[in-house]
Amino acid sequence: MRKLHIIILIIAISFILDQLTKFIIMGQFFEVVPLYSLELLPEVFLYKVSSFFNLVLVYNTGSSFSLGAEIGIKMPWIFLIIYVLIMSYLIRLLFIGDRRFEIVSLSLVLGGALGNFIDRIRFNSVVDFLHFHGWGYHWPVFNLADSFIVIGVFLYIICGITASKKKVIK
Template sequence: MRYYILTLIIVFLDQLTKWTVTRSMDLYESIEVIPGFLSITSHRNSGAAWGILEGQMWLFYIVTVIVIGVLIYYMNLYKDSYPGLMIGFAFILGGAIGNFIDRILFQEVIDFIDVYIFNYDFPIFNIADSALTVGVVLFIVFMLIDEMKNKGKKFNG
């Protein structure tokens, strides 16, 4: 249950920040927060990461429903074990739901975090995108740690 609460917190923060941006900024308006590094820029994306598959909402609907279903299945399956994996799943689920809400309501995703890394203007993203990324990284780290533990058991007898 606590992992679903984490998911709800992520969805709430994602939707609150998107609501704040859409209510207080014009589209494409930008506010520099840290000069040369971070701006809040009101942006919309009708595709996936970096704008790929732009306008393919039906594909995003299908994939997101499948991903949400699979995540809920595995979260229920492993609910009493593997906390690292469960936290990763909660982040991925929260991110998927956050962007899914946008796609259903607006047929596009509201993005606003605009970061410059070594003079490279990284694609604008949002809290849901960040949660998805953190969740995938946690999932990979957990899987690598689990794999190392299992290899150690095989070699140690």
């Protein structure tokens, strides 16, 4: 039962933080910025936080890291099916996993995936708003859900590496 509480808590916190930040950003911003014009943006389309970080509202119709968005690929049903399949697999992994680190990492991935899944259903796209740039390079615009997914995957990989090292040592 404790395992289930941890899973629900982490998924809920990551999902709520993601949706709350998107709600705040969508309420504060004025216009949606096309992804392909980010480097050409006039100052009025974004909130400049620092010399390397901006807040900007983008509706990403593409896949991860905005792949396909600039050419207008719109495959809402394919994305929804992929999300459901991945989330189902992750839920299965969660319930067969027994290491705390593994449970935390998969819960973070699920919370982030759920946040982006809800966006796809509501907006037929994912709301992105974090824009890092510097030295002429622009990192793809992303959101908190993407961050939770990346952190969760990274932790899961570390968990797998440490588990395999323990098996080799024995």
